[in-house]
Amino acid sequence: MNVMTDPGLYRHLDEMAPWNDRLQVLEVIGITDEAPEVKTFTFRSDAQTWFRYMPGQFITLELPVSDEPIMRTYTLSSSPSRPFSISVTVKAQADSIGTRWMFDNLGVGARLKAYGPGGDFSHHTHPGAKYLFLSAGSGITPMMSMLRWFSDCAPGTDVTFVNCARRPEDIIFRKELELLNSRMPGLSLAFIVEERSPREGWSGHMGRVDAVRLPLLAPDFHEREIFCCGPEPYMRAVRDMLQQAGFDMAFYHQESFGAPPVEPVSPPFAEAQTEAAEQAAPVQEVVPVHFSLSEVDGECLPGQTVLQAARASGVRISAACEFGLCGTCKVRKISGQVEMNHNGGILDDEIAEGYILACCSRPLGELEIEA
Known part of the structure; x- marks a missing residue:
């Protein structure tokens, strides 16, 4: 049956459950060319569930590039105000492995974990x-997710949006942004390109965002909540510029999948875990770890994380960032206690339910893990 005419697809939201990443996979339903070497992949759930997330959040895709899948984290460019599908917009760099595999292998109907x-x-x-x-560049994706949400849910929101690209043809979502600019009374949109192009005329801003240009494009930037995303050199330059301008950096936020520059801190644990963490440190001896789903009895050496112990035992736990940010290595702890230092990849209510991030959890004693 043609899926586009399948009456089973037409269901009310209250008749559907939210997507569960532990039970369901994503199915590609659309692929769009956005700019040179940039594509948007749109997915639905293979179980006809809906997607609940915040604008600007990310997902991690498991890509079967070889015998051992690789994990790649991508920001969602879609908006949760349209909850029946999600999209990632990705750029294939010269050294891309995962993204290049997506370009070459993903078609409509393909499925991914x-x-x-x-x-x-x-x-x-x-x-x-x-x-x-x-x-x-492709740092536009979380901004697009948030702007699409504003367009659907709060179109009068006061947003100044400054997007930088190498050349005019490299501006991702340009036509949609220009359309939104004409429809959202509170939106002020500016593009800046570094180079002119023989393919497309350009009469707009040239160069980069700097201490002279920013006050012209956003005179009241000191009064705004600032979100920044792009290559690390770009974000570093923006941070330095804002600090030198005396901006209160408590109102500055950036997206980065690199290791955080600060020491990770522990959020509130469940009460029993808090007491255990206060009274104990990771053990300095080999401790047994049972992986229940794999039916494997392993061991964790002094200083090792649960993820390292799993790998040493031949148990596969999916992991991407490996410093407690992406949440990919989330597993349920059946018994035992751990010390967990993460960087936002797990929620307090998930911790209360017994979940841990294997990459940044170290046993405080004998442990049983649902993996």
Whole structure:
């Protein structure tokens, strides 16, 4: 049956359950060319569930590039105000492995395992009276997710959006952004390109965002909640510029999948875990770890994480970032206690339910894990 005419697809939201990344996979339903070497992949759930997430969050895709799948984390460019599908917009760099595999192998109907959503780079977690979005290249994706949400749910929101690209043809979502700019009275949109192009005329801003240009494009930037995403050199330059301008960096937020520059901190644990963590440290001896689903009895050496112990025992736990941010390695702890230092990849209610991040959890004693 043609899936586009399948009456089973037409269900009310209250008749559907939210997507569960532990039980369901994603099915590709659309692929769109956005710019040179940039594509949007749109997915639905293979179990006809709906997607609940915050604008600006990310998911991690499990890509079967070889015998051992690789994990790649991508920001969602779609908006949760349209909950029946999700999209990632990805750019294939010269050294891309996972993204290039997606370009060459994914077609409509293909299925992938995915984990998430995760992250707190969202105006829902950092609300403001007005916003300044600064993005470069494919860093536009979380901004697009938030802007699409504003367009659907709060179109009068005061947003200044400055997007940078190498050339005019490299501006991702340009036509849609220009359309939104004509329909959202509170949106002020500016593009800046580094180079002119023989393929497309350009009469707009040239160069980069700097201490002279920013006050011209956003005169009241000191009063705005700022979100920034792009290559690390770009974000570093923006941070330095804002600090030198005396901006209160408590209102600055950036998305990065690199290791955080600060020491990870532990969130509130369940009461029993808090007491155990206060009274004990990771044991300095080999401790047994039972992986229940795999029916494997392993061991964790002094200083090892649960993830390292699993790998040493031949048990596969999916993992991407491996510093407690993406949440991909989330597993349920059946018994025992751990010390867990993460960077936002797990929620407090998930911890209360017994879940841990294997990459940043170390046993406080004998442990049983659902893996």
